[in-house]
Amino acid sequence: MLIALSASVVLVIITILVLYEVLRLTSEHLAELPIPPRARILVVVLAAFVGHTAAVWIYAGAYWLLVLRLGNGAFAGVPVTTFEDCLYFSVVTYTTLGFGDHFPTGHARLISGVEAMNGLMLIGWSASFTYLAMERYWPLHGKGHVHRMASSGIRSTLLAPKRTCVVPHAAPGFAADQGGHPTPGPTPLAEDETVSRRARTEAIR
Numbered sequence: 001m002l003i004a005l006s007a008s009v010v011l012v013i014i015t016i017l018v019l020y021e022v023l024r025l026t027s028e029h030l031a032e033l034p035i036p037p038r039a040r041i042l043v044v045v046l047a048a049f050v051g052h053t054a055a056v057w058i059y060a061g062a063y064w065l066l067v068l069r070l071g072n073g074a075f076a077g078v079p080v081t082t083f084e085d086c087l088y089f090s091v092v093t094y095t096t097l098g099f100g101d102h103f104p105t106g107h108a109r110l111i112s113g114v115e116a117m118n119g120l121m122l123i124g125w126s127a128s129f130t131y132l133a134m135e136r137y138w139p140l141h142g143k144g145h146v147h148r149m150a151s152s153g154i155r156s157t158l159l160a161p162k163r164t165c166v167v168p169h170a171a172p173g174f175a176a177d178q179g180g181h182p183t184p185g186p187t188p189l190a191e192d193e194t195v196s197r198r199a200r201t202e203a204i205r
Contacts, residue, residue, distance in 0.1 A: 003072050004107035008114040011062055015055040019122050022051035023129050030133070037137040044133040048126035052094070055122060059115050060090040063108070073108025077101050094119035 026047040030040055063086040066072045078101045080086060089102045093115045104112045 001107055001110075003066070003070075004110045007062055007066060008111050011059060011111070012114060012118050015058055015118060015122065018054050018058070019048075019051040019126065022047055022054075023126065027129075037140040040137050041130075041134055044130050048130060051126065052119075052122065055119070056090045056094050057087065059094060059111075060087040062111065063090060066111070067104075067108050073104060073106040073111070075102050075108065076105050077103050090115065095123075096120055 026044060030043060033040060033043065035043075060083065063080075064083045067074060068080070068086065075085075075089070080089060080102055085102065089104075089112075091097075092099050092102075093112050096116050096119065098116075
């Protein structure tokens with residue numbers, strides 16, 4: 001019993017550290033990848049899958065060593081005799097699928113129960129990490145198209161002929177009738193300059 005309990009604690013710590021390092025490396029180097037946002041989200045999902053696969057193999061190695069080699073516990077149902085059988089049992093236990101063709105007996109029940117709880121926790125952790133990555137990169141979809149549209153708008157305004165746009169103002173006679181002084185009108189602005197400023201503003205946004 002003590003061996004199974006100690007093995008369970010060690011397995012939990014190792015699998016947590018493995019998934020942590022996988023997610024940490026993914027988070028640090030994801031922004032450096034010269035790929036579009038859609039591919040970056042795919043990288044996050046694949047990295048999480050790799051971390052879970054490593055955890056499943058770690059538990060499978062523990063079953064193979066502790067149960068098949070050292071005899072600490074056993075399996076009932078369909079016979080478990082090879083490492084492939086341990087790997088299959090580890091997959092269905094880690095994902096809490098539990099087909100029931102293999103089931104543990106003796107001290108192996110403690111390790112399999114801890115694996116199910118550990119897998120549920122780690123899967124939820126990676127799901128949260130994937131959600132944060134999607135929240136970061138999902139709004140970037142289509143930004144390149146908007147930038148190209150804004151750039152083409154700037155070029156078209158630069159090539160368009162210049163036309164002056166005069167802002168209307170109060171007539172000097174009206175200002176004199178009101179007892180004020182005539183105010184000089186504003187300087188005419190080039191229409192293409194105004195449009196280009198708007199296009200540059202849209203491009204920056």
